[in-house]
Amino acid sequence: MMNRREFLQLLAVAAASGMAIDSKQALAGNAPSDFYDIPTFGNVSLMHMTDCHAQLLPIYFREPNVNIGIGSALGQPPHLVGEYLLKHYGIRPGTREAYAFTYLDFQAAARTYGKVGGFAHLKTLVDKIRASRPDSLLLDGGDTWQGSATSLWTNAQDMVDACKLLGVDVMTGHWEYTYGAERVKHIVENDFKNSIDFVAQNVTTNDFGDQVFKPYVMKVMNGVQVAIIGQSFPYTPIANPRYMVPDWTFGIQDENMQKIVDEARAKGAQVVVVLSHNGMDVDIKMASRVTGIDAIFGGHTHDGVPQPYQVKNAKGTTLVTNAGSNGKFLGVMDFDVRGNKIVGWKYRLLPVFSNLIAPDAKMAKYIEDVRAPFAAKLNEKLAVTEDMLYRRGNFNGTFDQLILDALMTVKGADAAFSPGFRWGTSLLSGDVITMDKLMDQTAITYPSSTLNEMTGATIKGIMEDVCDNLFNSDPYYQQGGDMVRVGGIQYTVNPNNTIGNRISNMTLKGKPVDANRKYKVAGWAPVGEGVTGTPIWDVVATYLRDIKVVTPRKLNTPKVVGIGNNPGYVV
Template structure:
């Protein structure tokens, strides 16, 4: 006679971003992060609980120097992030948007190497209209005839960010509409006792107030899913790098942070009545890896590639004369900084144009000291972006400048600061751009949309109808960050090397770089 109660423990990660070991590559300091520590958590959970399910919600294989080095030097070997997840024994993963960053071959190789399925019901093969990466859902049959369904979907906003050749042959359908179709299908055909939706996307509304937390572009649809789809018991989310738990229309919603710092733990209690299991309670929490010991087998597995990565990172490749250190990231955006000017120089040199767009990608970026190593480069430029030259009109340039000018705000005392929409619910400081090759003024005292003044090119006012060649990264060139004025603009040139390679190649030609500042923009407040 079977027991009439059961408890399912679900552990999941999201947005691990290549963090395998408990280390910060920028300074090699230890940290309570990474899959080596998480592997210990999973082992302990399986020793304590009868029914443990382990999932990953995407953005697994990109994000650290380890993975940049793997792609450059070790791509013919097993993907280390996949190798670790195989050893942990996860039941399924979901395709995230950053999975595409290194190109389709790296992703398809990773999926081939996996002992678990990668779920993404809305990433379709353009020819067959079938899910591109394999099954859209997985059924897990537990003891006592408990049936769990896990269905995965991916934010369909990927074509707005990704290089076209990285997603060639793949069609991204609306994640919410697709999930609704598959939830209905699974309930009709599989009749599961529990249905878990794993969505590499986030929440577009506040759980409590229901107020929009961002422009409703379709990038994040978690709230809409809970509102419009019947039959989801738990919605696992990610992409926004937030930590949250809550309930929307009786759907338990979770998001577990990022960079392998924490994980989601969900407990689902079931009871059996007349040979039918039903959920009587469900609870979610976010757990950190503080104080957890690393799994020795995982550390040993990583030894070879970690050693190779460290040697690569410590290579001195250039020298700086002058000051290129970032001490205050806000000031580096408020007034021209020599590090930003250096990035512009590199981009314009690689592209052969005289107008450049870039941003300070991260508030942890520290610029360059007198000796520059690969560690310094990847710490400051952590995304595998390539460069694109677009042909833009003067109107496009002014519209983009106005978009960037929204980054600043004034408080009641007139003190300048960062617009809260660039901080919550997810820090997006990388969406404030700075330009080289033109002169311009941002007047923060003016309303958003009317802040740009005195835009000139080679000493003359920019012509709204004239065209200009501008170099920028592929994320922005595709309209990433809601820079819609760049979408579908004529492409003059593509530089198909990632920016880390371009910067290191620049130092190979110019081993010593002077730190210079050209004050081509000012912010009035």
Template sequence: MSLSRREFLHLLAASAAARFALQSPQVLAHGDGDAFYDIPAFGNVSLLHMTDSHAQLLPVYFREPSVNIGVGEAFGRPPHLVGKALLTHYGIKPGTREAHALSALDFVEAARIYGKVGGYAHLATLVKRLRATRKGTLLLDGGDTWQGSATSLWTNAQDMVDAQLALGVDVMTGHWEFTFGAERVLQIVNGPFKGRIDFVAHNVKTTDFGDAVFKPYVIRTVNDIPVAVIGQAFPYTPIANPRHFVPDWSFGIQEEGVQHQIDAARAQGAQLVVLLSHNGMDVDLKLAGRVRGLDAILGGHTHDAVPQPVVVKNAGGQTLVCNVGCSGKFLGVLDCEVRDGRLKDWRYRLVPVFANLLPADPEMQAVIDRHRAPYEKRLNERLAIAESLLYRRGNFNGSFDQLILDALMQQKDAPIAFSPGFRWGTTLLPGDPITVERLMDQTAITYPSVTVNEFSGEQIKSILEDVADNIFNADPYYQQGGDMVRVGGLSYAIEPAQTIGQRIQDLRLDGKPLDASKKYRVAGWASVSADVEGEPVWEVVARYLRDRKTIAPPRLNLPRLIGVAGNPGWTDST
């Protein structure tokens, strides 16, 4: 009997999983969920922190990056550690559940053993367990919650709003939320959220008179302790996303504004002050060293899963900087002992949400099922089969990114393609079907139009230099927190530690140097310009997938990296 290519791949995957299990027999079983999630209570205030779920209501696979390069002061420090370097830094044993959750090592084999992560029904079970063992808790959502799935896009974020309410979120801030438009954001904040979830963002103001659009902070009393939560929305929203969605609002880091809000909250009696931030972790680390009176920053945006807070010294003492990954994969638990008006002691745990260890909460599952029911047939349409691991996350091309690039070039007859360096997007294992839902996980935005433009070689280099500076600028305040634009057809070299104008080198098309004055046809999507027309990217990629039915392992078009040898934020391990 002969084996088909797909059957052969399944056999290889099963064999690899068996080898992994034999090497680590203690991880074969699902384990004792009660023991794994037995997190002792401590102190008198508990902050539960989630962020960047990107509208993933169901359990998913999500591969952590194997490339997260830090330059300048960020070299070799969290969050710029990957793979073995990360596990060694935090003393985590390879082959364990925690190692799988935090790294890309042996990802396919470990994913088949440990199963999917996240899912709001499973997260709800965990939140209820923690609240049952802690007298006082606040659940804080760092944003990027309403965007990232088909159902969120098709329901105008209503599925996520209802899920947040059912989960019991207390306070949130935002970023991708603003891509639904100012009117929709205010409709939610002043409607279903009113009296239940506080949307805070001190750095969002009107462009005319500088009036606050949202509450800058809120004080919630926990066990007679006034706790202030200051909101910091993504500072570069009108640059990284279309300005026309929020034409009358300004953003920015506003460091002095942060200090003003800290002082105001303290003057109002707050004994614990935290910043619920969507800055990105590098920005938070710099900010923490420059303000006083801030006990902790609970951060998001850059999707960094960091097992322990980074303690940053400053003129007022110290600030804990925490980050909890994305896609509903982790919940941060910061237990605080507040006495004599200040934070005296703390305990922290970054908790992976394993769906096979936590039963689904029936109430939350009902909310999810209700919103998914009208779309199930459409979501489950099979477009093709993946023969290899498809993922996005990492400083440079991921395999799902490459699939999108290949589709753009083929469907739009373009020798070059660009795709945004988004950090959201779920992972598929070899043999998994590529459904409409999984495609939308990579593309579900409110500005999805595909465009074809002609750029000169000089313009192409300038675009790449500009994006690279947003990622690798040595000053975190000039970073926007995404990954490098994904590039199809065009090869290049990059030296991350260089300065703008000097990072991008050796641009070639079909092996020939790019001509600075020549025009090249370039396909792309997700333009931030207003009035862009074009078919949605998911329709272009769906056509490509339907034509092929089976997707062979994409050949990654990765840049040649210069000067990264020895950088613990880089590994060639997959």
């Protein structure tokens, strides 16, 4: 029999995940048969997915145990991990929802509750939501065309066609731009014509400042005019190669955002939302500065946030959401609009549990067909892992460590850098590492590996620069990604210090890193034009074929100081 506290926790879980109230099953961690029966509400419904990173099949994805909040972000969503997140949202430990939203007992939970995502399963869920909510729209926050072998090898065509079949209505972008301006424009103007609106108010031409894409679209939903404004990743030409979009400028562009919001309102928009790829901290700041936005559907930082963060500004409140990654979640926002204004709302972030949702037959057939020509390459068995392999976390992950070890071994390097990418699926101990799974970690259009000589001072400078991108107290100076993964070098970091003063006590093989000495440093994903080298997947595949069994990695993470009892840091 439940006590009052347990019952309140159960209600909170239900509100966060959208599941029906079934106390015995919920408290046991089992899913009721009506898990995805979401009561209707209001007259405007928006579904939101983001950062699927080209994952057409169900996957495992471990949430971070390190997601440190600095300054005003300390202790606030999305910088809550593990038990701190569960407590904040009233989610009961050991349940299916705890598995979805945290890293806790991940391997055991994954073996119990199974894989998540998959476009065939997502299609079934989207259609189910649509059936109960006429005129609802599906928004795609970007990072959709990149992150898998087949997306890379088809020049994004597999994901373009999958999204059309899924029923995406509006999208914006980030990694999409790494296919090059010409390819992106071709898709938007041809493949998406009359089907998907690609919107981005902050992407303009370098010469005259003309909009490259539509800044927003107006949709009529059950008689209500809704404006959807696009916000692409503002630091695309910095975080990714500039030469891929040489004639376009990005940026946050608050002033233009305000103009677009005001214009949409003047044209009769009763609801104004932003489809953003800023990252949640940037969205929160933007929501405090730009007025008239009802909700921001955010992405980029891959944070699964069960309920919106409510941001007050000069003229009201903006709801800021973030819907995770890898097809793992589907956000559903319902607005009740009366008398030209929103009088109520409800939000659910639904975990997409693949074993609870029957795959859509048409989408499943499409996925099978699009992967078939590459089956031999995808299914090549490279090694078996004895360790759980994952990426995601401010400093390192076991798959990142595997890439670093491969770089240092194959390249003969003293140290190695690997980008702090947030995408990349997880493997459980005992899983086979196929080329398919390796490409989940490495599939980009600028994959060259490198080997350079760097002084200790240069190494520290690079680490300080990337660290500031992550931990600058002003979100508008955070340029995306997690900390560069470092192989071979141990160090101490103080996230609360200023640039140039965060990194200290750097050692290599037990000896202090000499500022003037040159070291051989391997890396990959160079953003400069004209850099050539063996693709990173070939480097790692060579290493894996040689060792055959991946033993548990010694994770090279820094000693973190100066953050106190931070609810975004659990080791």
